[in-house]
Amino acid sequence: MDILNAAVAILNFVVIPAAAYGAQLALGALGVTLIYGILRFSNFAHGDTMAFGTAVTILATWGLQALGITLGPLPTALLALPVGIAATAAMVLATDRTVYRFYRAQKAKPIILVMASVGVMFLMNGFTRLLIGVDEQRFADGERFIINVRDFREMTGLQEGLALKTTQGLTIVIAVIVVWALFWFLNRTKSGKAMRAYSDNEDLALLSGIDPEKVVRMTWIIAAALATIAGTLYGLDKAFKPFNYFQILLPIFAAAIVGGLGNPVGAIAGGFLVAFSEVAITYPWLKIAGYLFPDWQPGGLLQLLGTEYKFAVSFVILIVVLLFRPTGLFRGKSV
């Protein structure tokens, strides 16, 4: 029994990738949940908003690289992020003005807003394709690893290696900073309090003189920033391919619903829950079983589900929550 090597293998293949993926999902789910809390509909365009923001960020990155500006060991994309966020914020504010505001004024059923968001999704998808095409883009530069496998082996003398990619470390650090800033904003500033008040009780908020359009604008800007950051981190960590950003919509919705739609803490917990379940269920545990029980010769790879079915994991989590606790683990809204 080789506990040390097993622990390193678990850390390397399960904990680190899942933590980075969880942070990306959590940032995406925060955007979905904020929009749900304030505007009260599930935004199907969120995945494509992420793709759009990332596409702009990539273009800006290429621009910076062409000018010879880089961040040294860190990816240049971080420097380009503000451009992406600004463009995405302008874009979602424009869609709010031209599309959603009309239905809000009409007090249309939520499902009509969902459908309008599908139209916006088409538009965003088209713009992203126009900007950057449908092919895979890799735009990570700078140092690739914080810890690489060989150094780790030499350092510890263990048989099992451990790698921590810069993008993974960065994802977690940035996610912590962004979440801290978001909660500080929601809990400490006047605008943030106005947002929470509006989310809790619209009528009461209106009576206390909160300007609903201002709250809505702020929500969109924050959601755009979260979407762009989440999308860029996801693209840095894996690769940017517009269709993947449509597919990531399902785990993001699952994360937001597990945590309770409209509840920011829930969205973060949901993001990590979905990511860890997905990675743990699709990881072949054979290697780790080999360290722990050297005498055991299992027949298969000890993989509960093939990686190609990772979306099924989000779906099952979603179904279990819908069956047993439709308002989510942290009591979201059920309007």
Next chain:
Amino acid sequence: MSTNRQAASASIWRAPVLFAILAALFVLEGTVRNGMFSGSWNTSLAMLNMGLISAITALGVNMQWGYAGLFNVGVVGFLALGGLAPVLISTQPVEGAWQAGGTRVLIALAVAIGTLALAAQARKRLPRWRSLAVTLVLIGGFVLYRWLFDPAVTAIEANNPARHGNIGGLGLPVLLSWAVGGVFAAAAAWAVGKVALGLRSDYLAIATLGIGEIIVAVLKNEDWLARGVKNVTSIPRPVPFEIQLQRNPEFVEFAQSWGFTAAAGSGVWVKLCYMLLFLVVLLSIILLAELALKSPWGRMMRAIRDNETAAEAMGKDVKARHLQVFILGSAVIGIAGAMMITLDGLMAPVGYNPLRYTFLIWVMVIVGGSGNNWGAVLGAVLIWFLWIKAEIWGPQLIGVLTSPMPDGDLKAHLLGSAAHMRFIAMGLVLLAVLRFAPRGLVPEK
């Protein structure tokens, strides 16, 4: 669309005139040869046939949305599931596949379903230790299922993998498989609807989005079922092959009397046969749907859609009715899926793209007029025509618009990305109709 009804002022001539314009477009495509049209009846009829299949899909979506206000975002999944039926029902049996593990796979699937049913019963019946019992049942069932399933799949896939490696069909008539496709889709709809209906309205949308992705993933990866991405070809056809017609001197003479060469004439003839079959299916579904809508059941459905609370207060079981109409609509989508695979003669799961098979269908329904069956048909065929034509017209339009620009990177980029304009155009059409004419081209009566 219960929230924003316009005054009902549509003229009774509106639908016939629009259908006449649509017919004229297809005739132009068949006869006029210029920059905009191909002048080939083969192209025109191929577009019409695919348009008719889209129309049947749109009818299914219209039942769910137009009659009951249910937002199904997994159309692609139900279509793909329906497409599985021709492969499993009507292709020729694969030698040795059933002996290799067919029965074992069936037992494994039965164990899986039995486990879920047992878990559901345990949750409902047991007075205590409920979660523990459910967990144990699920874990035990999963282990048993994998123990039965995995060796069987390996054995089936090892059976002549270059040509088959799948379970094979039953060799039954392909028209029968259309009905089976509907049954497959209905079964999946029952499972999804049972869980997601009766909750908040967008939960159904999210759950169907998930099931759509999963069904397509299953088709791509389960090689024993339909060879996955290796595709299944040679799906039997309900109509004659072109080559048979070309060898028949009587047919060649007949084609020439209409002014076609044997090659073009046989293509047109085959497509006309398909068109007839599709029209029969389409018209029977419309007939049944119209009869249902005019019956007390149809009035009840509309009452539920327009005011759920009031209908529930009148003693209507809203959740059960929603489940019913969701299953019916999905069955129609499944039939369309089976028809599509029959028309293509090929099962290629990589082709199932949600933008094309879910969201484009939605554009068709909304543009045509949700709640009106003829509207859904009109919208489907029209949008399909435009979608295909945008591939040719889009670059031409961009070419004209950019012609005064100097040659350079920007012009090349714009010309190169003209193909993506379709998505922007469709998004704009959907948003514009939703906002300015929410009742569509042919509004509900």
